[in-house]
Amino acid sequence: MKYFVLTNNPMVKEKAAPGTDVRFQKGSIVQILEAASLLVADGHSLLTHPLSGSVKPGETPYKSMLLSANAAQEVDLASARLVASAIDACTKFVDKSHTYSAETLADLQTVDLALIEGAIDSAER
Amino acid sequence: MKLELGKINISDIQFGSETKLDGGVLCVAADQLKELVLEDEHIATVEFDIAKPGESVRITPVKDVIEPRVKVEGPGGIFPGMIASVETVGSGRTHVLAGMAVVTAGPIVGFQEGIVDMCGPGADYTPFSKTLNLVMVCTPVEGIESHDYERAVRMAGFKVATTLGELGRDAQPDEVETFETPSIKEGMDLYPDLPRVGYVQMLQSQGLLHDTYVYGVDAKQIMPTFLYPTETMDGAIVSGNCVSACDKNPTYIHLNNGVVRDLYEEHGKTINFVGQIITNENVYLADKERSSNQTAKLCRMLDLDGVIVSQEGFGNPDTDLIMNCKKIEAEGIKTVIITDEYAGRDGKSQSLADADVAADAVVTGGNANQVVVLPKLDKVIGTLDYVNKIAGASAETLQEDGSLLVELQVITGATNETGFGYLSAR
């Protein structure tokens, strides 16, 4: 499955294997989910769960997702539903990511990177 | 497969010059255990402490909770693939140091979660306020990767627990329970008229700090498979999961899985408890499809009439839970699912990230967003340095009077999704 990575995690941009199509975009989790939802509306489908990781939205400011490189004619409804409910879920949590130290942010980036690397492994298989 | 579980009730834990079991009293020579832990070059320091039920003690950040056990008879050893060889476990005899736990604590990452209060309102929410806890607070050597350090602390906990478990080898158990699962054909002959029931356990497997191991294999890599439930009583499943304290399954809970226990209770009376299917909760959507397809297939192959599905974690696993439920129900098999809820601090939001009408029998571990005030306690084992950063905390968490204003999320085991606790919601 041809894919690209949509992320707001600078470590993913930096450390992704050469040749990986990484589309980095600055912004909050909600903003990156909204960007994903626009891509889904354009026919791309989600390949990973938008609520990946048990580190809750608000707790981590980072989110990486795999989307299909190919944009279909029809919107993938399952993807649309997943991303919409993920945006909804974000409103349930208190955002405190701005209070973190650089070390904590690095830890959170590492976790997000590890999760998306696991997904890339699956996609490459 | 038949397992005898001999419980040695531990009545107290004390520090002493020798590590030994004296009646029900566990004596711990801290220096000896320290040496064992520090064999791993990734761990810089370790401090041991004891926390007893009712004491004004707060343990945080908690990583894992482990019950000491030892294999007395039968093949293999406790924690196969981790501590012991990969011999299949679950038969013969195992001794348990009951009423106590080894608790690994200390920072793994900068947002390390998990609070266990030994008294006060917080104690009501965690099952580990009722155990005598030997706490080991570890710190990492400098410059270590979080992957490596997580593994080091995980293994240190297992090493200490098995060392202590070994003390129970020759002790006389206070109580012996027997659990037996016949082979498929024997079971059909024995209980031709009883409904065939299985347990589908979903294991956290999203990646770093979200891992579970089965006989040493990362659950992310497994295809759904079938276990004798007694295998889990010998530590076939262990936790490498450091996030979502309220609804992750510490190793203690894998060893004492409530669904396994309560299904055995009915086994041969009202049901034929056929066995346990384990599956995973991967991030990649095609993995989810494959795993839920295979899970439903196994349920069908085993000719199950009913299953209980338990979940682990928040968000992403909701999708696996609903997929499993839908596909198993579609096979004509009755399901009950166990989950917990994130309904917001006001309880008004949508509880789960996914839903389906097939999920018409749900047991809930409660709303993890509910706010509780945990009063200041006399002693902290570990550190409060992380408490403002952990899930379910916020900038106002540490109050002026020293109390903590937090969501239930921060409390280890508060909304457990294997139904280990009593909390619920309506």
Add this chain to the structure above:
Amino acid sequence: MEKIKVIHYINQFFAQIGGEEEAGHPVEFFPGEVKGPGMAFNQAFGDEAEIIGTVVCGDGFFNENIDDTTEKILAWVEEQKPDLFIAGPAFNAGRYGVACGTMAAAVQEKLGIPAVTGMYVENPGADMFKDKVYIASTKNSAAGMRDAVKVMAPLGLKLARGEEIGASCQDGYIPQGIRVNFFEEERGSKRAVKMLLAKLAGKPYTTEYPMPAFDRVDPQPAVKDMAHATIALVTSGGIVPKGNPDAIESSNASHYGEYDITGVNDLTSDEYETAHGGYDPTYANEDADRVLPVDVLRDMEKEGKIGKLYDKFYTTVGNGTAVASAKAFAEEIGAKLKADGVDAVILTST
């Protein structure tokens, strides 16, 4: 300790004035009197509380004079300074339920006096007010009076004393859409096993988390050729010909209207208005096209962007209307549109 003082609200039927023929009975206050189900409440209260007056109102009268009647009752209640207001129980009586819910919510909100009512879960009043006041869950007829009082009396006393209210299953009220935690007697795994045994045996069981029931409709394929398509307009925004000829109710609508718009290019304020009671009607009455865009669709028809605007529109009021009624309307409307060869429908709400 002083007794908790209670004012009780009931309708003409429970005050033994009469049935439907007396629904127009105007509102009355009887200070010091206990009527109908009030007796049962007083008995259940024992020494803890007593009813100090009863308000009686015909269900029709209340619903036709909601604002005035509410004001009047609030004034009486304020004067009596009770510690608790009890309305009903209304069981499955729709208008009585709306009256009980309206009064209980008003007393609680405007006067700060705790209030409780009781209804059958399918009473339209339950849906309208369950998130505003505690509504005890009752049976669907007055035969359930004893059980209703058994739940409402202790719930009311708890409220009057300012005690913490438990989860809905503990204190017997209709869930308010708010998840409340509590400790069960048995652990979750045991509850799961019991639930599974019941499910396997085909016996009743209660899920601890009812899944939100989304009535999902898969989208139809896109209309390929809009230039030749017949488009219909359907609304729950209550747009009707002036005077509301079919008397569509301003809330809890019991029917829908079908109106011909052949030759109508614009919904003017002389000809059209809204019957909807749930939003400020000013802008809809000024220009009903704001809710039902006949003008724009006529333009598109002229420009050839759509083939044709269907020559009738269908309308009802969504305000508090039961989902079951809305579904029934939609099935009929859908069948008619299909039979007339309509290709697509624009549904507007408010």
